[in-house]
Amino acid sequence: MTKKFYAVKQWLDNTENGESINTNDLIAYVDGSKLNNIEGYGSGVVILDSKGSLVYKKSFKGDQKKYLDSKQIAGETNATLHAVGWAIANKYNSILIKYDYIGIENWATGSWKANKKVAIDYKNKINELKEKIKIEFSKVKAHSNNEFNDMADMLAKSALEDDKHTENSNGSHSLRGIENEDLQALIKIINEDKKLRVESFEDSDDNSENKIIYKFYDKDNNCATVTYFKKICYV
Template identity: 35%
Template sequence: MKSMYEHIIRLHVKKIADLLLKFQFTCNIDEQSWQEYSVKLMFLEKNEQIGHARLYYAPSKKSFRIDARYIHNEDILGLIGTSTPKSASEKIKKHSETYSNHIGLSAYVDGSYIKGKIGFGCVILLDNDKVFEDKGTVSNPEYQDSRQVAGELTAVGKVIQWCITHNHTSIAIYYDYAGIEAWVIGTWRAKQPLTQRYAAFVKNSGITVHWKKVAAHTGNYWNEYVDDLAKKGTQ
């Protein structure tokens, strides 16, 4: 065995390779490059090498990261990276806008207010695979005046609690309501008991959150998914 984490790493590489293959790219492992926590990946287009990267696995966080400094093909960067270069092809941009590409742990959250009821929805992804989702009603009478905002913040709380329970120390959280991040980082002042408790909980949780703002109702698959969960939570 080249690494005690070889099986986990190979499974992750397969996910990357399967995604790239949809766009006529090939991703192979350099079998001579194995180290305990990493391996070198070779990228090809029409059987010609067009770049390489090193994939790292962090067992304590159960997460991956890619050092892509030697990849200069903008389409590949758009598919495996956390952002899509402006010069990437329209096909790649459309894919990234619709589905996003999640290396490591990430979550989407949303809230809803329908006919006097507050709902929340959240989903957690590990390398694009759904590992957890939740939805429900926010019934605390103190929070009713906050409407869907209470649902948004409850969803974040569910995500943070899941991370704590499953021994994860960091996560990217995608949201469409600005206060979700602003109350935590202090650009908005938390004046109400709900927002004060929320900000304190997230900041004191021990979880490092990478905040990712997305536009609402623009076709992003997972953002629409949690929007639907939050609406169902009001039922």
């Protein structure tokens, strides 16, 4: 069995063991991601038509404060709603959602009670959309070399990776792509200028090995804090 044939067979299967064949107009792979040093969550969507051809893909970031504590799950629900909305806007009658987080199906079907805001809003919106399109669900094992699930995963991550500058809801800013050597050179210049002074220390939380805290003080001892993340952590 060739790799291409196996990939086509995967999206055709409506169940994990391949016992039934998909009969929906569209198959949508959805995923979410969270990057620990950027406030917000990423969503990835990959949509195939009934013949297995790629017809749409989307990578986007969300940062609604009411969903931030749900991390990548908010990215998963947003991806699902986006996929269904796209199908409706393009006048399709049915869609199969391929997900790797079980809440996507269980909240929609009522198997799980929706308690958090992200789940409540997702369930309510899915109930509205069900009036306009047939929606079915099928679980895909995460990180199992499924071509289209992996593609959705990468799109969700890239929504955060490509965001070089983010203004967070608490007023702070996140910048990506700055090397520690460049930051150290800037700090040296600032300290030599003597208009500001900079102090640094390791963070004391559970991720202390990943962070360095820099405090910038002016002549009146007012302080601005910069957190440098030494590595990127995805979820």
